[in-house]
Every structure is written in structure tokens, then in C-alpha cells.
Amino acid sequence: MLIYFDTSIVLKTYVFEPRSEEAIKLLDAAGGAIPLSHFLTLEISNAFQLKVFRGEIEAPDAKKCLSSFLSDLEAGYFYYPPCELESVFKLARDLSNRHSKIIGTRCMDILQVASALEIGCDHFLTFDKRQAQLASTVGLKTKIY
16 A cells, blocks of 8 residues: 655644644554655645745744755655656646546646656545545545545
């Protein structure tokens, strides 16, 4: 079983907010290194900065959050499995054309689902209902939290 955790879960392990405890338990239960896409790394880095913009955290806290995330990546808690970006984008375009008009998924959510498929994940965990719906529609086992 290979699980892909979306940014909506990973972020909550670095910034305390509603459902953070649940997110931490989900990641801990995975046991072992957790696969990531580079899209998730970009999205989580941007999410820390958006929290500063929105006044939810201070800039030094965002810097600490990112540093902690990158340290966990370097320590092997997360890893980047082999992934062909051209294949991810091709799959993402196809998913967008087939499903966005029905589900209303955002571009980054589509890229994350496409990445999960490309790296061979069979499970997709997220707090985002539309993203979970897309993941389920394309055959990933998911649970809407």
C-alpha cells in the first residue's frame, strides 16, 4: 500500500490549526517514509507564505515551518519517488478535461492526483472533498476527512 498525502494534511503537521492532531495521527500511522511530489513541496511552501499574507502566522514562523518541513525531507521522513513530469502533465490535462467540469477541481489538486497516479500510489488522503472525489473517480482509494 502506497499512500499519497495531500498538502491539506501535510500542512497541518507544521502549522497548528483545526484538525492538526488528526493529520499528525494519519501521517504517523503510515509508518515509514512518505512519498511526495515536487508540486506538494511548492504548494506547502506557498501555503506558509499565504498564512503570513493572511495574518495567520508571522514571517519568522513561516520560515521555521518551511525549515522544519525541509529538515524532515532531508531526514528521510518524506521522499520523492521517480516521476516523469511530462507524464504527470499529460495525465493532469486529461483529468482536467474529463472531470473539472463536473467536480470543479483546481489545477494544483489535479496535479497532485496525477502525481499520485504517476508514482504508483493506491491511496490518496486529503481533507479536500473535491480532490478526494477526483482521486476516487480515477481509482485511488480515498477517504474524505
